[in-house]
Amino acid sequence: MLNVDTKRSHLNKLADYRRGLMTEPQLRNLFLELTLRCNENCIHCGSRCGEVRAEELSLAQYHKFLREVREDMGLEHKMLCITGGEPLLRKDFFDIMAYAHQLGFNWGMTSNATLIDDSVARELANCGMGTISVSIDGLEDTHDNFRRTKGGFKKAISGIESLIRTGAFKAVQVTTVVTHESIKQLDELYRIFNDMDIDSWRVINMEPMGRAKNYPDLLLTKEDYITLFEFIRNMRMTGEPVTYGCSHYLGPEYEREVRDWYYLCTAGLYTASITANGDIIACLDIERRPELVQGNILHDRFSEVWKNKFKEFRRDLSDECSKCTDCPEKAFCHGDSFHSWDFEKKEPMLCFRDILF
Amino acid sequence: MKKTKATALTAAMLVAAANISACGSAKNVESENNVYAQGLDETVTETTTYDPESNTDLMYCVYGPPPTTEPPSSFEEYADATTTEYDPENDAEQFFPVYGPPPMPGDAYMDGVIDANDLARMRIDYNNGKNINDFDMNFYDVNNDGVFDLEDIAVLSRFLQGDIKSLSVPDEDDDDIVTTAPPTYEDTTYTTVATLYGPPPMYYDWSN
Numbered sequence: 001m002l003n004v005d006t007k008r009s010h011l012n013k014l015a016d017y018r019r020g021l022m023t024e025p026q027l028r029n030l031f032l033e034l035t036l037r038c039n040e041n042c043i044h045c046g047s048r049c050g051e052v053r054a055e056e057l058s059l060a061q062y063h064k065f066l067r068e069v070r071e072d073m074g075l076e077h078k079m080l081c082i083t084g085g086e087p088l089l090r091k092d093f094f095d096i097m098a099y100a101h102q103l104g105f106n107w108g109m110t111s112n113a114t115l116i117d118d119s120v121a122r123e124l125a126n127c128g129m130g131t132i133s134v135s136i137d138g139l140e141d142t143h144d145n146f147r148r149t150k151g152g153f154k155k156a157i158s159g160i161e162s163l164i165r166t167g168a169f170k171a172v173q174v175t176t177v178v179t180h181e182s183i184k185q186l187d188e189l190y191r192i193f194n195d196m197d198i199d200s201w202r203v204i205n206m207e208p209m210g211r212a213k214n215y216p217d218l219l220l221t222k223e224d225y226i227t228l229f230e231f232i233r234n235m236r237m238t239g240e241p242v243t244y245g246c247s248h249y250l251g252p253e254y255e256r257e258v259r260d261w262y263y264l265c266t267a268g269l270y271t272a273s274i275t276a277n278g279d280i281i282a283c284l285d286i287e288r289r290p291e292l293v294q295g296n297i298l299h300d301r302f303s304e305v306w307k308n309k310f311k312e313f314r315r316d317l318s319d320e321c322s323k324c325t326d327c328p329e330k331a332f333c334h335g336d337s338f339h340s341w342d343f344e345k346k347e348p349m350l351c352f353r354d355i356l357f
Numbered sequence: 358m359k360k361t362k363a364t365a366l367t368a369a370m371l372v373a374a375a376n377i378s379a380c381g382s383a384k385n386v387e388s389e390n391n392v393y394a395q396g397l398d399e400t401v402t403e404t405t406t407y408d409p410e411s412n413t414d415l416m417y418c419v420y421g422p423p424p425t426t427e428p429p430s431s432f433e434e435y436a437d438a439t440t441t442e443y444d445p446e447n448d449a450e451q452f453f454p455v456y457g458p459p460p461m462p463g464d465a466y467m468d469g470v471i472d473a474n475d476l477a478r479m480r481i482d483y484n485n486g487k488n489i490n491d492f493d494m495n496f497y498d499v500n501n502d503g504v505f506d507l508e509d510i511a512v513l514s515r516f517l518q519g520d521i522k523s524l525s526v527p528d529e530d531d532d533d534i535v536t537t538a539p540p541t542y543e544d545t546t547y548t549t550v551a552t553l554y555g556p557p558p559m560y561y562d563w564s565n
Contacts, residue, residue, distance in 0.1 A: 001374045009492050199359050237375070239360045239368040257371060260363075 001233075004252045007262075011255070011332040014262050018334070021269040022314040027306055028077050029266065030069065031273035031284050032062075034093065035085040040112050041148040042137075044177055044212040056276050057297075059092045065274070065297045066100055072303035075104050079130075082109035083284060085276070088120070094127055101128030108132060110175070113159025114152055118166070121159075125168035133173040133202065134160050138182040139189065146179070164197050171199040175245075178228055179206045179218040186231050190240075200241040203232055207247070207340055208349050209287065222355050229356070232258040247340065248350065249333035251357030267338040268313025272306055280305050282313045285339035313338060320346045327353060462499045463513045463524050471524070476517060479510050499524055 035056055038045075057065075069078075080100055087093055087109055100107055108131035116124075124132070136156055137146045143153040163172045174193060178186070186203070193201050205220050205228060206212050212219070220228065229250070235242035236258065244250075244258040246266070255262055267282035274280060280295040280302060281288075294309040295302075317335025318324035324335055324347075335341065336348040463471040465478040479497060482489070489497050489505045499509040499516075515521050 001371060003374070006492075009490075194358055197359060201358060233371065236364070236367050237371045239364045241358050241360065241364050260367065 001253070002257060007252060007255055011262055014264060015331050018264060018269070025269045025306070025310070025314065026077065027073060027270065027272060029079055029081055029271040031081045031083055031271065033083055033085070033273065033276045033284055034087045034090050034096065036276045037089045038085040038112075039089060039114060039149070040086070040152060042135075042211070043146055043148065043215055043218070044137075044179075044206050045210050056090070057274075057278050059095055061278065061298065062096045063099055065302065066103055066105065069302055070103050070105070072301070073306075075106075078105070080105045080107035082107055084110075086112055086115065088115040094123055097124075097127040097129070106130055108171075110135070111159070112147070112149075112152065112156055113163070114149070114155035116159035116162050118162045121162040121166040122168075124163075125166050129169060131169060131171040131173065132163060133175045134163075135177070136160075136174050136189070136193075137177050138179075139185050139192075142182050142185060146177075146182070160196065160198065172197075173200045173202055174198050175202045175204065177204055177206050178220065178224075180220055180224055181218060183220065183224045183227055186228075190235070190242075194240075198241075200243060202243050202245055203228065204245040204247070207285075209285070209339065225352070225355050229254050229258050247337045248352060249329060249336055251329060251352055254356055255332075263332070265334070265337045268310040272302075272310070274302075280309075282310060283339055286341075287339075287343065289343060317341055317348070321348070323347055323351070329353065329357065461496060462501065463516065464496050467496055471513075471516070473517060476510065476513050479505075479513060483507065483510060 082097065088111060090096070097107065105128075107129060109129060110133045113132075113134040134156055135147075136153070137143050140153040143156070144150055160172060160174065163169060176182075176186075176189060190201075205225065206218055208216070208219055229244070232242050232244050233254070243260065246259075246261075246263075249255070249263040250258065267286060271283055272280065273282065273284045274297060275284070275288075278297045279293045280297060280300065281293055286292060292312060295305040317338070318327070318330045318333065319335075321335055324330050324333070327333065336351060340349045341347075342349045461467075461469070461471065463475055465475040465482070482497070483505070494503075494505065497505040497509060499512045502508070512521070512524065516524050
């Protein structure tokens with residue numbers, strides 16, 4: 001709908017910028033996976049949360065790590081992104097985040113909000129939380145079944161209301177992972193969220209990764225994708241704060257129209273992550289493979305790892321994929337997102353060519 | 358859900374594009390509804406000062422949309438902003454603001470601030486004979502004469518020194534006004550904020 005030639009001009013510039021980032025990456029998003037424990041059991045969990053596989057980092061280890069990051073890399077342009085599992089399951093959650101706040105870090109988190117009430121919301125504000133994204137994956141029954149948590153929907157809504165009542169946060173966002181089953185519920189969900197004072201609604205597709213691979217029937221069809229993107233675009237045309245996520249190159253039709261930016265996978269360029277046991281990786285959504293672990297904060301200085309490693313992410317995936325060779329969008333897509341890359345077959349698990357363009 | 362100025366701007370952009378598509382010819386778009394073109398005065402560069410002490414400028418949605426440059430104080434102002442009529446020869450010029458930073462003559466670095474870095478950038482590019490495409494001309498053609506040359510560099514230099522108050526092209530009847538007033542641009546530190554999964558500043562020139 002928007003001028004395609006202009007979009008291409010901008011995408012070309014972005015491609016140039018990305019090439020620059022490959023040699024001079026700039027850390028902006030530092031994810032901390034505080035725990036893999038979770039009080040829900042989501043069908044689609046990419047991290048397979050609940051299956052705790054190693055010891056978690058201690059409070060003292062987080063303190064040391066955060067001090068080193070601030071000392072080596074400064075605070076400017078950086079944000080801590082707290083995730084899990086369910087981060088609030090950590091008994092020392094507020095100790096960790098209060099320290100981060102004291103050091104001057106800006107931070108936000110993802111949560112299922114089932115553990116959030118007014119007092120927790122106030123404590124989050126006291127610890128300097130700026131933004132939060134809460135998962136609501138469908139209407140009540142769908143949400144509870146999808147997350148295999150009875151009463152989860154009501155608790156999540158209640159948690160969101162507590163956050164909004166606090167009035168202390170820059171943004172309270174809801175994230176909905178859409179499946180082939182829940183795509184029909186978007187209009188009703190909109191009516192629910194429209195009555196709430198949330199700041200934005202992020203609507204994304206279920207990805208074929210983690211536990212979701214066991215449920216291929218829930219993945220979106222080609223028609224579902226069109227429905228999804230048309231829904232988001234129509235919402236945005238009416239001024240609603242609805243957005244798609246950061247993943248996937250969407251092609252000339254939908255790029256820039258279902259989100260306020262052009263596609264760029266920032267893994268290893270802008271984004272790094274620390275897993276629950278201290279491993280340094282690019283993005284927590286990427287399949288956990290040993291060869292993708294860049295180091296561990298228990299014996300490596302993060303700033304050195306960020307500067308000298310991450311080579312696997314500072315390249316074009318499309319160079320490895322025969323399907324990408326003749327694709328006209330290759331220069332903008334680069335083989336698409338790292339988290340949906342099939343490292344065995346060396347091709348994207350989800351490519352919107354032939355779906356959207 | 359909260360509708361904001363940013364979402365209103367997005368809506369206007371998409372609706373206008375839909376109208377253009379429906380009309381089949383952009384010449385039918387009424388200039389007063391053309392939300393793509395905007396003069397320098399309406400551009401959004403409400404910079405924020407990054408305060409290292411409080412580090413308060415970097416909050417953004419964990420997964421949310423990037424804070425774009427701030428829109429004008431009311432959507433109505435923006436929608437009714439004086440625009441030029443659609444000119445096919447300058448098609449790209451009409452649409453640029455909604456895709457990225459607003460075209461700001463002199464802002465060679467396209468970071469929303471006109472400062473000495475932009476002057477240095479322009480000098481380097483001029484000396485290297487860089488080909489300035491139509492899109493870049495919105496930023497490099499400071500005196501709006503359709504070419505990028507030494508005159509643009511001279512005008513920008515005078516502006517930065519405070520010899521001229523504005524980079525807008527004066528009317529033919531205006532007398533040249535030379536002042537010794539200090540520069541009117543705000544010398545603030547501009548922090549480009551990206552979202553958790555959001556965009557980079559897209560127009561950083563990595564060629565040098």
